[in-house]
Amino acid sequence: MPRPAPAELIEATRRGDRSALARVLSIVERGGEAAREVGRAAHGHGDGHDDDDAYTVGITGAPGAGKSTLTSALVDLVRGRDERVAVLAIDPSSPFSGGAILGDRVRMGDHALDEGVFIRSMATRGHLGGLAVAAPEAVRVLAAAGYPWVLLETVGVGQVEVEVVGQADTTLVVVNPGWGDAVQANKAGLMEIADVFVVNKADRPGARETARDLERMLQMAQPGDGGWRPPVVQATATSGDGVAEVWQAVADHRAHLESTGGLDERRRRRAAEEVTRLVAARLLERARATMAGPRATELAEAVATGHLDPWTAADELLGADAARH
Amino acid sequence: MPRPAPAELIEATRRGDRSALARVLSIVERGGEAAREVGRAAHGHGDGHDDDDAYTVGITGAPGAGKSTLTSALVDLVRGRDERVAVLAIDPSSPFSGGAILGDRVRMGDHALDEGVFIRSMATRGHLGGLAVAAPEAVRVLAAAGYPWVLLETVGVGQVEVEVVGQADTTLVVVNPGWGDAVQANKAGLMEIADVFVVNKADRPGARETARDLERMLQMAQPGDGGWRPPVVQATATSGDGVAEVWQAVADHRAHLESTGGLDERRRRRAAEEVTRLVAARLLERARATMAGPRATELAEAVATGHLDPWTAADELLGADAARH
Numbered sequence: 090m091p092r093p094a095p096a097e098l099i100e101a102t103r104r105g106d107r108s109a110l111a112r113v114l115s116i117v118e119r120g121g122e123a124a125r126e127v128g129r130a131a132h133g134h135g136d137g138h139d140d141d142d143a144y145t146v147g148i149t150g151a152p153g154a155g156k157s158t159l160t161s162a163l164v165d166l167v168r169g170r171d172e173r174v175a176v177l178a179i180d181p182s183s184p185f186s187g188g189a190i191l192g193d194r195v196r197m198g199d200h201a202l203d204e205g206v207f208i209r210s211m212a213t214r215g216h217l218g219g220l221a222v223a224a225p226e227a228v229r230v231l232a233a234a235g236y237p238w239v240l241l242e243t244v245g246v247g248q249v250e251v252e253v254v255g256q257a258d259t260t261l262v263v264v265n266p267g268w269g270d271a272v273q274a275n276k277a278g279l280m281e282i283a284d285v286f287v288v289n290k291a292d293r294p295g296a297r298e299t300a301r302d303l304e305r306m307l308q309m310a311q312p313g314d315g316g317w318r319p320p321v322v323q324a325t326a327t328s329g330d331g332v333a334e335v336w337q338a339v340a341d342h343r344a345h346l347e348s349t350g351g352l353d354e355r356r357r358r359r360a361a362e363e364v365t366r367l368v369a370a371r372l373l374e375r376a377r378a379t380m381a382g383p384r385a386t387e388l389a390e391a392v393a394t395g396h397l398d399p400w401t402a403a404d405e406l407l408g409a410d411a412a413r414h
Numbered sequence: 415m416p417r418p419a420p421a422e423l424i425e426a427t428r429r430g431d432r433s434a435l436a437r438v439l440s441i442v443e444r445g446g447e448a449a450r451e452v453g454r455a456a457h458g459h460g461d462g463h464d465d466d467d468a469y470t471v472g473i474t475g476a477p478g479a480g481k482s483t484l485t486s487a488l489v490d491l492v493r494g495r496d497e498r499v500a501v502l503a504i505d506p507s508s509p510f511s512g513g514a515i516l517g518d519r520v521r522m523g524d525h526a527l528d529e530g531v532f533i534r535s536m537a538t539r540g541h542l543g544g545l546a547v548a549a550p551e552a553v554r555v556l557a558a559a560g561y562p563w564v565l566l567e568t569v570g571v572g573q574v575e576v577e578v579v580g581q582a583d584t585t586l587v588v589v590n591p592g593w594g595d596a597v598q599a600n601k602a603g604l605m606e607i608a609d610v611f612v613v614n615k616a617d618r619p620g621a622r623e624t625a626r627d628l629e630r631m632l633q634m635a636q637p638g639d640g641g642w643r644p645p646v647v648q649a650t651a652t653s654g655d656g657v658a659e660v661w662q663a664v665a666d667h668r669a670h671l672e673s674t675g676g677l678d679e680r681r682r683r684r685a686a687e688e689v690t691r692l693v694a695a696r697l698l699e700r701a702r703a704t705m706a707g708p709r710a711t712e713l714a715e716a717v718a719t720g721h722l723d724p725w726t727a728a729d730e731l732l733g734a735d736a737a738r739h
C-alpha cells in the first residue's frame with residue numbers, strides 16, 4: 090500500500106477522518122523530516138487556510154491533584170455547548186509512568202464514542218526538539234482538523250512538560266486543599282505559569298484556607314500580562330461542582346488577552362520559542378553528525394581517559410563544524 | 415570578599431574543604447562559563463591529577479520503591495569498609511517535586527555528621543546541556559575531591575534522569591514485590607539500563623515471584639555488554655537484609671566490566687555523549703543569540719500569525735547563522 094502524501098493526510102483530517110488525524114499526530118510525535126512535511130502541510134501556508142485557529146488551555150498540577158478528572162469535566166462542559174474539543178495529554182516519556190497513564194486514560198474513556206472529542210497522549214521519547222516542537226505542531230494539526238479548543242494536560246511533572254503547558258493561551262494550575270506548603274515552596278515557578286488557580290477536591294477540609302493562602306500570595310506577586318491577576322476557583326471535578334466557574338475563568342482570561350493584545354504577544358513568544366527549538370534541533374543533528382567522524386571518536390577517547398576536558402573537545406569539534414558549514 | 419579562582423576552589427576540595435566542594439557543585443549545577451572553568455580545573459588536564467577516578471553506581475526505580483533507603487543502606491556498608499562515598503541525588507527540577515525530595519533528604523540525615531560521606535541534590539532547571547552535562551562533571555569534581563564511590567540516585571522518574579543514571583558504571587534498578595506488571599509493560603527501557611535488579615521490600619509477600627518473573631524476562635532478553643546477565647537480588651533496605659548481596663552484585667559487575675574491557679567502552683560512550691551535549695548546548699546558545707536579532711522577531715511574528723511555517727523560519731535563520739560562522 091503506497092503511503093499517502095502529507096498534504097493528502099492533512100486534507101483527510103480536514104474532512105474529519107479520525108484515523109488520518111491519529112496518523113498525522115504519530116508523525117508529529119516521531120519528529121524528523123516527515124514531521125516537517127506534515128507540519129508544512131498543516132500550517133496552511135499559501136493554501137488559504139490561514140484562518141485555522143485553536144485556543145489552547147493548559148492543565149497542570151501535582152500528581153494526584155485531579156487534573157485528568159478536571160480535564161474530563163471540562164470536556165463534558167464544552168461538549169454541552171456543542172463545541173468540538175481535543176485533549177493532548179503530554180506524557181513525560183518516563184520508563185516508570187506506564188501505570189498512571191493507563192489509569193488516567195481509562196477515566197477519559199467516557200468520551201470514546203463522541204465524534205466531537207479527540208483524545209491523544211503525546212510522548213516524544215528522546216527525539217530532537219522534543220515536546221517543545223511537537224506540541225505546538227500537534228495543536229496546529231488539531232486546529233486544521235476543526236477543533237477550536239485544545240486542552241493540554243500534563244501527565245508527568247517534568248520541567249519540559251510544565252513549560253510546554255505553561256505556554257498555552259490560558260494555563261490552569263490545579264492544587265488541592267492543604268497543599269499550601271508545597272505551593273509556598275515552589276511559588277516562583279507556579280506564579281509564572283498560572284493564569285487561573287483551581288483548588289480541586291474543594292469538598293475536603295481546608296479548601297477555603299488554601300484558596301485564601303493562594304490569594305494572599307497572588308496579592309504579593311507582580312501582576313502578569315497586561316495586569317491580569319489569576320483568579321482562584323474552588324471546584325470538585327468528580328461531582329462537577331465549580332467546573333462551570335473554572336471555564337468562566339478561562340473565558341474571562343481569554344477576553345482579557347484578546348482586549349489587551351496579550352494573546353498575540355503570547356503567541357509570538359510561543360512561535361519564537363518554537364523556532365528556537367527547531368533551530369537548536371537542527372544544530373544538534375549537525376552536532377551528532379560531527380560526532381560520528383573519526384576525530385570525534387579520538388576526542389571522546391581522550392576525554393574518557395582523562396587526557397582532555399570535554400569543553401576543549403567540544404570547542405575543537407565546533408571549530409571543525411564551523412569550517413564545514 | 416573577592417571570589418576565589420576556579421583552580422583555587424578545586425584545590426580546596428582536594429584538601430577536603432567541604433564548603434568549597436558545595437560551592438563548586440553549585441557552579442557545575444548552574445552551568446555556563448563558570449562551570450566550564452571549574453570543569454577544566456577539576457579535570458586535572460595537564461596538572462598531574464590524571465589518576466583521579468570514581469566508580470559510579472546508578473540507583474533508579476519507580477517512586478516509593480525505596481531507592482533512598484537502599485542508597486542510605488549502601489552508604490552505611492561502604493563506610494563500614496572505611497571507604498569514602500558521595501551521593502548525588504538527581505533532581506527532576508520539577509516545580510512539583512519539593513515535598514518528596516525533602517522527605518528523602520531527611521532520611522539521609524543519618525550521615526550528616528560523617529566526614530567520609532558527601533550528599534548533594536543536583537537540579538539543572540532549564541540550563542543548557544542540563545543534567546547530561548552537569549552530572550558527569552559533578553562526578554569528576556567528587557572524584558578529584560577524593561570520593562572513590564559516587565552513588566547517583568534518581569529522585570524523579572523523567573527520561574533524562576533515568577538516562578543519566580543509566581550511564582553509571584553499574585546501574586541498579588529497584589523494584590518491589592508485585593511490581594511485575596509494570597516491569598512487563600516497560601520491559602524494554604529497564605532491560606536496557608539495569609546491570610543489577612534489586613527486589614526491595616523483600617519481606618513483603620510476592621518477592622520470590624517478582625524475582626522469578628524478572629529472571630524469566632532476563633533469560634529471554636539479549637545479554638548485555640560482554641555477555642553480562644543482570645542478577646536479581648532480594649533485599650529489605652530498612653532492615654539491612656540483602657544489602658551486602660546487592661553490593662556484592664555491584665562488585666561482580668565491576669569485576670566483569672574491568673576484565674572484559676567493558677568499563678573503558680562504557681566510559682568512552684559516556685564521554686562521547688557528554689561532548690555531544692556540550693556541542694549541542696553551545697549550538698543552542700548560538701541559536702538563541704540568532705533569535706535575539708530583528709529578523710528573528712519578524713520571522714516569529716510571521717509564524718505566530720500563520721504567514722510562515724516554523725520550519726522555513728528555522729531554515730532561514732540557520733542559513734543566516736551559517737553565513738556568520
